[in-house]
Amino acid sequence: xxxxxxxxxxxxxxxxxxxxxxxxxxxxxxxxxxxxxxxxxxxxxxxxxxxxxxxxxxxxxxxxxxxxxxxxxxxxxxxxxxxxxxxxxxxxxxxxxxxxxxxxxxxxxxxxxxxxxxxxxxxxxxxxxxxxxxxxxxxxxxxxxxxxxxxxxxxxxxxxxxxxxxxxxxxxxxxxxxxxxxxxxxxxxxxxxxxxxxxxxxxxxxxxxxxxxxxxxxxxxxxxxxxxxxxxxxxxxxxxxxxxxxxxxxxxxxxxxxxxxxxxxxxxxxxxxxxxxxxxxxxxxxxxxxxxxxxxxxxxxxxxxxxxxxxxxxxxxxxxxxxxxxxxxxxxxxxxxxxxxxxxxxxxxxxxxxxxxxxxxxxxxxxxxxxxxxxxxxxxxxxxxxxxxxxxxxxxxx
Amino acid sequence: xxxxxxxxxxxxxxxxxxxxxxxxxxxxxxxxxxxxxxxxxxxxxxxxxxxxxxxxxxxxxxxxxxxxxxxxxxxxxxxxxxxxxxxxxxxxxxxxxxxxxxxxxxxxxxxxxxxxxxxxxxxxxxxxxxxxxxxxx
Numbered sequence: 001x002x003x004x005x006x007x008x009x010x011x012x013x014x015x016x017x018x019x020x021x022x023x024x025x026x027x028x029x030x031x032x033x034x035x036x037x038x039x040x041x042x043x044x045x046x047x048x049x050x051x052x053x054x055x056x057x058x059x060x061x062x063x064x065x066x067x068x069x070x071x072x073x074x075x076x077x078x079x080x081x082x083x084x085x086x087x088x089x090x091x092x093x094x095x096x097x098x099x100x101x102x103x104x105x106x107x108x109x110x111x112x113x114x115x116x117x118x119x120x121x122x123x124x125x126x127x128x129x130x131x132x133x134x135x136x137x138x139x140x141x142x143x144x145x146x147x148x149x150x151x152x153x154x155x156x157x158x159x160x161x162x163x164x165x166x167x168x169x170x171x172x173x174x175x176x177x178x179x180x181x182x183x184x185x186x187x188x189x190x191x192x193x194x195x196x197x198x199x200x201x202x203x204x205x206x207x208x209x210x211x212x213x214x215x216x217x218x219x220x221x222x223x224x225x226x227x228x229x230x231x232x233x234x235x236x237x238x239x240x241x242x243x244x245x246x247x248x249x250x251x252x253x254x255x256x257x258x259x260x261x262x263x264x265x266x267x268x269x270x271x272x273x274x275x276x277x278x279x280x281x282x283x284x285x286x287x288x289x290x291x292x293x294x295x296x297x298x299x300x301x302x303x304x305x306x307x308x309x310x311x312x313x314x315x316x317x318x319x320x321x322x323x324x325x326x327x328x329x330x331x332x333x334x335x336x337x338x339x340x341x342x343x344x345x346x347x348x349x350x351x352x353x354x355x356x357x358x359x360x361x362x363x364x365x366x367x368x369x370x371x372x373x374x375x376x377x378x379x380x381x382x383x384x385x386x387x388x389x390x391x392x393x394x395x396x397x398x
Numbered sequence: 399x400x401x402x403x404x405x406x407x408x409x410x411x412x413x414x415x416x417x418x419x420x421x422x423x424x425x426x427x428x429x430x431x432x433x434x435x436x437x438x439x440x441x442x443x444x445x446x447x448x449x450x451x452x453x454x455x456x457x458x459x460x461x462x463x464x465x466x467x468x469x470x471x472x473x474x475x476x477x478x479x480x481x482x483x484x485x486x487x488x489x490x491x492x493x494x495x496x497x498x499x500x501x502x503x504x505x506x507x508x509x510x511x512x513x514x515x516x517x518x519x520x521x522x523x524x525x526x527x528x529x530x531x532x533x534x535x
Contacts, residue, residue, distance in 0.1 A: 238438065239438075240431065370421075370423035373423055374457075374458055374459065375457075375459060376457070379455050382455075383434055386423050386425075387427035387430045388427075389423035389424070390423060390424060390425045390429075393424055394426060
């Protein structure tokens with residue numbers, strides 16, 4: 001499919017128009033259908049009319065989408081005749097638009113939805129991506145993704161919304177999208193697929209604009225930016241991952257790091273610490289080191305202590321903290337903490353292998369790297385761990 | 399055109415060619431990189447020829463699962479360290495002939511291993527059954 005000249009504009013406007021319809025009282029699923037129809041009509045008419053897009057494209061889309069929504073409602077006569085509250089409002093200003101974004105995000109991230117459904121619906125309804133684009137990003141057939149989205153819309157339509165919504169549920173979904181883009185695909189995905197990490201950053205920016213006083217929303221955006229700044233150094237040209245301590249730090253994006261740090265400082269100044277801010281602080285300390293050796297592990301460990309206080313039952317946090325302890329108090333101190341953790345915890349073997357290598361136990365490190373490779377959940381991770389196993393075995397035998 | 403499944407196995411293959419069965423976690427890191435790069439090039443080449451359908455690696459961790467009866471959770475068994483056959487992954491290709499499928503499998507089997515030498519790995523080649531509608535004509 002060739003890109004349409006209005007694609008980008010329509011992609012941005014679609015979610016805004018959906019927000020207006022939902023705010024006017026349209027149910028989510030019908031509103032989404034109406035907006036999709038209006039977008040199709042825009043593609044058909046804005047060119048063929050010969051005069052391009054209308055002077056007020058958003059107003060045009062709102063009018064057309066609303067008419068389609070009302071028509072669909074009228075024709076669905078078998079359903080209960082509900083009153084449609086038509087409020088003729090002026091076009092929304094920036095504040096209303098931010099409210100609409102929050103309204104849509106909280107519906108898409110409703111706790112009644114599974115994480116996978118929330119992710120898909122958010123990318124479609126708020127991100128303005130097509131079903132085909134989302135399907136490609138997650139490597140599933142388009143029909144499967146279409147069905148996932150339509151089930152999610154039905155679920156959301158059946159839920160009641162008394163309150164503006166839970167920002168924390170939204171944060172969790174946006175972070176899932178970011179991680180899918182950040183760790184999920186690398187060389188495996190199609191080269192022209194949507195960049196989900198960049199998409200998550202874009203959505204997080206919209207959320208922060210909608211809830212400027214929420215320290216954790218700012219913390220999450222900072223966390224994403226501070227990770228995203230390293231994307232140029234995270235993989236080799238052939239797509240293999242490069243671990244943090246081997247990355248060419250001159251390839252890190254210093255402007256993005258500066259933006260992330262400024263956001264984080266603003267959030268921390270509100271004195272309402274949460275897990276996203278604490279994680280962002282840890283990533284900021286890594287980003288701040290000119291070389292891996294200059295990493296300020298004592299400060300990082302202090303932030304892990306905060307994180308453990310905030311999330312005392314999170315085993316992943318405990319595992320990462322153990323590695324930090326290994327850097328501050330020596331690998332054997334780190335290992336004692338790792339060994340106290342559940343044997344089935346993902347990445348436990350990899351962390352233990354790393355600490356054993358630091359302690360000079362190369363044989364044990366090789367065995368654990370190989371075990372970690374066998375349990376790896378991505379090809380990139382498996383390749384990396386397999387090579388680590390081979391490397392320390394060469395060291396121990398050579 | 400006909401589709402073929404090219405299966406790679408962790409275990410359950412005929413006797414390996416002597417000297418080629420060193421597990422990958424004992425290869426030098428560069429040898430692993432070369433092997434992966436070969437696979438990527440092969441997939442690119444199949445795409446360019448218009449023959450590529452799918453490729454997927456599988457984790458060696460897995461279990462057997464079966465129906466456990468009305469209102470009961472599924473029964474699981476394993477994982478078995480001694481299972482004879484363990485599939486590592488597959489490629490699906492759509493090619494003109496069985497000869498071409500065997501040629502592709504042979505090439506896949508020539509992927510470099512330790513010392514950059516071809517692995518001579520056994521690849522299981524399985525033809526897809528075509529649509530039933532084709533027998534009615």
